[in-house]
Amino acid sequence: MSDHFHISKAPAPVGLYPHARRVGNLLFLSGVGPRQAGSNDIPGVTLDEQGEILSYDIETQCHSVFANVRAILEGCGSSWQNLVDVTVFLTNMKADFATYNRIYAEYFRDNQPCRTTIEISSLPTPIAIELKCIATID
Secondary structure (H helix, E strand, O other): OEEEEOOOOOOOOOOOOOOEEEEOOEEEEOOEOOOOOOOOOOOOEEEOOOOOEEEEOHHHHHHHHHHHHHHHHHHOOOOHHHEEEEEEEEOOHHHHHHHHHHHHHHHOOOOOOEEEEEEOOOOOOOOOEEEEEEEEOO
16 A cells, blocks of 8 residues: 655645655655745744855754654654654764754653754755654544
């Protein structure tokens, strides 16, 4: 069994892919960033006229990306507690890891999925964090 999900309460994908896909009792989320649903606004990011990042607040982006993941999970019929694996992409590990790790611990106090954190040079939109998640679904 396979289902594709497009969630209206989540930011629109930046390419041809669903927000999530169900295979059996697993739910695979596409990469989720901090953009706001219904717009291209990125909480905590200031861009110049060419769309390049002038400044960003990793704390604000963390809260926003976690809210987007939750919206997708719930929109698919799953939940935060069903997360089993989280891959996190940061564009500046040295500057942002401690803040991200502190906020992550607040959100995942009760549910502790497996986690991998990777530094990458850039993401498809001007963001500093993106999550790739796997959850269970009934």
